[in-house]
Amino acid sequence: MGGRDATMVLLDENGIRCDGRKIDEPRRIMIRAGGLKNADGSAYIEFGDNKILVGVFGPRDVHPKHMSNTDTGILRVRYHMEPFSVGERKNPAPSRREIEISKVIKEALEPAVMLEKFPRTAVDVFIEVLQADGGTRCAALSAASVALADAGIPMRDMVAAIASGKVADTIILDVNNEEDQAGQADMPVGYMPNLKKITLLQLDGVLTSEEYKKCVTVGVEGCKLVYEIQKQALNDKYFGKKGD
Numbered sequence: 001m002g003g004r005d006a007t008m009v010l011l012d013e014n015g016i017r018c019d020g021r022k023i024d025e026p027r028r029i030m031i032r033a034g035g036l037k038n039a040d041g042s043a044y045i046e047f048g049d050n051k052i053l054v055g056v057f058g059p060r061d062v063h064p065k066h067m068s069n070t071d072t073g074i075l076r077v078r079y080h081m082e083p084f085s086v087g088e089r090k091n092p093a094p095s096r097r098e099i100e101i102s103k104v105i106k107e108a109l110e111p112a113v114m115l116e117k118f119p120r121t122a123v124d125v126f127i128e129v130l131q132a133d134g135g136t137r138c139a140a141l142s143a144a145s146v147a148l149a150d151a152g153i154p155m156r157d158m159v160a161a162i163a164s165g166k167v168a169d170t171i172i173l174d175v176n177n178e179e180d181q182a183g184q185a186d187m188p189v190g191y192m193p194n195l196k197k198i199t200l201l202q203l204d205g206v207l208t209s210e211e212y213k214k215c216v217t218v219g220v221e222g223c224k225l226v227y228e229i230q231k232q233a234l235n236d237k238y239f240g241k242k243g244d
């Protein structure tokens with residue numbers, strides 16, 4: 001999250017945003033299931049200019065052993081940005097922000113994964129952000145759900161994610177980097193459409209309670225669009241396109 005630049009035109013008189021989208025229009029989303037032969041499951045997502053690769057390993061033995069749980073499996077998530085993924089080189093060491101995002105993605109995925117079926121084991125999710133342009137946590141969470149399904153891990157549902165937000169006093173869907181920096185609010189939402197449960201909800205910025213409700217609704221509706229693309233990615237790999 002950056003400083004708010006009040007001079008930038010985020011919404012013109014025709015209701016068109018700085019990247020040419022309408023207020024309720026997501027960026028182009030492409031998800032591919034599979035692709036990493038050494039992982040148990042994987043997925044690649046392009047979400048606007050975000051490019052993110054996810055590898056899933058497990059269920060497998062936990063090392064060190066004392067971290068394991070005799071009653072249930074555990075989920076471990078590492079979100080990592082490549083130094084070249086942003087304009088200004090990022091230090092490759094884990095930042096506070098990456099530790100926070102790893103934690104929120106893990107907590108957003110946990111309700112979806114039937115970890116109780118794999119006591120004493122761990123499922124590891126490695127997220128590599130190759131290119132970032134605002135909204136990486138949502139894109140990564142959506143791709144991680146597909147990668148977990150690709151690994152054959154039993155799940156209650158997939159988590160789909162997208163951010164809603166507020167620019168020029170208007171609620172919008174899918175906040176890009178400029179809108180995140182210069183807009184009024186950014187609300188990443190993760191949602192399981194079949195179970196109708198929100199598993200990620202963050203808010204940076206200030207909203208009235210009416211705007212808050214609208215942002216949640218717009219975010220949830222956006223998640224339903226992402227969900228269709230997630231399902232299509234799995235369909236393409238397992239029932240459709242050949243060669244994967």
Ligand code: UDP
Pocket residue numbers: 001086087088090097132133134135136137138177180
């Ligand atoms: N960003 C950056 N350098 C960093 C971290 C983030 O340029 O070290 C950019 C990147 O494009 C990212 C955006 O800032 O997508 C917004 O970051 P935020 O923390 O809001 O998370 P995100 O929106 O990616 O989930």
